[in-house]
């Protein structure tokens with residue numbers, strides 16, 4: 001199937017903006033022409049009308065590209081010599097890669113029709129994802145500014161659509177498709193050499209080693225099931241859908257039958273989804289002072305932590321022995337005194353017994369170790385214990401020997417923990433705070449996360465009648481069997497372990513949606529992040545997306561504001577997790593923006609998407625500093641891309657322990673166990689064997705083994721998993737020049753793996 005491009009149309013006209021859309025003929029013309037193009041490659045995401053106002057024009061186009069991720073923006077109007085004509089000025093700053101030849105082609109064709117075309121100031125260009133600040137070589141969106149007249153628009157569209165100019169331009173700049181198809185058409189079937197050069201679609205790792213060869217033996221963990229795909233063509237579906245464009249409206253009694261038969265949410269690429277989360281999730285904003293205890297784990301320290309006093313506070317013995325004054329204590333016999341029992345040491349005849357960590361008595365400056373003395377005589381105490389009386393010192397010590405000077409571990413006011421240090425579960429940071437004697441520490445307040453499971457069929461394992469119903473005939477609610485609620489336990493476990501405060505909203509029936517709405521309102525009022533699972537797809541009670549977008553008062557607002565959420569994306573090209581939805585809602589005056597993740601109901605999908613999408617948002621909101629250095633590292637390797645979300649979990653290089661099957665169309669997060677290859681090591685516990693330390697060392701450092709069948713409906717593919725391997729789709733492999741028909745990654749291939757926790761499990 002050819003790639004589908006989303007486009008947006010902007011009509012720039014003072015008249016249409018003030019007197020209504022009926023006066024706009026060019027905008028609808030662009031939309032119709034592109035949507036009815038025989039290639040079936042264009043889908044209109046949005047059409048708006050703005051006055052000739054530079055800021056408004058730029059704002060719209062920027063939002064459409066940077067936030068909605070549309071592939072193409074076509075504007076009409078505002079390109080002439082009139083004083084109000086400002087479209088080129090509005091668009092110019094958005095362009096990261098000008099396309100003067102495309103502009104020239106449009107102008108040349110228009111000039112062949114009328115010399116007045118010389119008065120057009122139209123421009124065109126590419127806006128790289130991430131805008132001006134983004135890297136210059138990533139995928140991008142095309143912007144074309146056309147004149148306002150319908151005739152001029154028609155002429156320009158002819159140029160764009162003839163010979164596949166626009167299609168090919170979009171293939172190349174968006175990175176969708178291989179570029180081969182159109183290029184072949186244009187070149188009369190010649191072999192396309194540069195398709196390889198521009199097919200690094202979306203930073204997908206395609207270093208598949210020997211993946212080109214093709215064996216047909218059993219493969220691990222592929223699941224082997226065919227993902228559901230509609231059997232109709234896009235054109236058939238569009239034609240059918242246009243009869244009932246009624247959106248899925250929770251308040252309408254007709255809404256079920258009249259639900260849109262196509263999801264209105266464009267499927268966006270994974271990188272774009274991660275970028276949207278990186279930009280839309282709010283930063284940590286509140287600092288709290290918390291007691292120093294194990295519950296600090298996962299918090300980020302908000303300000304430099306300074307030592308309140310010198311440590312050790314006074315000169316302290318480093319050994320068990322006898323404190324002396326160096327130079328005055330020779331190799332002779334001495335009377336032993338006990339600190340605290342004698343006020344003053346009579347130098348020349350006494351030494352003072354000290355233990356490791358004990359302060360030196362006044363007048364002493366060094367310590368003779370017990371090992372460097374012999375016992376001469378003892379005496380008996382009243383309680384019967386025997387005490388040293390005299391020892392002989394066998395060795396001289398230098399001044400300061402075996403002594404930790406005051407402040408030599410830590411000086412008063414020295415910064416011991418820097419702001420932005422994460423407090424880990426490894427104990428080092430909590431230990432350091434305790435070492436300094438601090439009872440409290442200032443940290444960024446963590447986001448509170450509300451978790452909600454939706455579905456008529458779900459049962460809590462602890463509920464009174466939690467016995468699974470199962471029968472061949474449907475029960476009262478229409479479900480022939482129920483399922484145990486898996487998603488709340490899995491998500492709450494991970495959230496608790498990571499130290500995020502949670503709010504358990506339970507299981508909520510999704511039909512009718514009023515209870516669901518109520519639970520969502522409570523979650524948004526009491527928590528910073530709401531995670532729902534289920535109800536994200538096309539089923540009859542999949543209300544979540546319409547509820548988010550349509551329900552007013554989801555969150556208390558200032559006057560005149562409606563409190564509806566803004567859905568940033570509703571589908572992502574990935575497996576599992578396609579219907580993952582990300583939304584935010586402004587929190588009224590002075591209040592914080594709230595974040596909503598509606599995860600798919602399938603248990604493996606929900607937990608995978610938690611790690612891939614929700615955690616990066618939580619990590620940003622918790623005050624974690626983005627991993628810039630990692631982004632730079634990736635750039636240095638020549639990948640030329642900023643990581644889409646620097647709060648994502650770390651990626652490690654892994655070697656595949658066996659072959660991995662590829663999905664036909666969606667890249668897959670294959671659940672794996674990532675292990676250090678220590679079982680392959682010889683040598684001692686700590687040192688590598690002689691063979692390994694040679695330059696020929698070629699053992700893999702980390703290996704990835706599938707957890708087994710990868711169906712989204714089976715939770716157990718996540719059991720024992722501590723990572724994901726990102727397996728490109730066959731389409732992506734073909735697009736990246738790895739050859740048509742490659743359906744698997746071979747054993748031994750090196751890939752990137754996302755590490756979810758440590759390597760210990």
Ligand SMILES: Nc1nc2c(c(=O)[nH]1)N[C@H]1C(S)=C(S)[C@@H](COP(=O)(O)OP(=O)(O)OC[C@H]3O[C@@H](n4cnc5c(N)ncnc54)[C@H](O)[C@@H]3O)O[C@H]1N2
Nearest residue numbers: 453483484485486487534535536537538578600601602605
């Ligand atoms: N016509 C289409 N159908 C589906 C599509 C599609 O594109 N078109 N996408 C499929 C994909 S991919 C996924 S993933 C699921 C997502 O489904 P929903 O998010 O709408 O979830 P539900 O329909 O409510 O449930 C799906 C499945 O998961 C079970 N479930 C739900 N919640 C839980 C829970 N808390 N614990 C355990 N199991 C749960 C539920 O019983 C269903 O079996 O949609 C496909 N369909």
Ligand code: MOO
Nearest residue numbers: 576577578605712
């Ligand atoms: O594959 Mo769906 O996207 O998560 O089951």
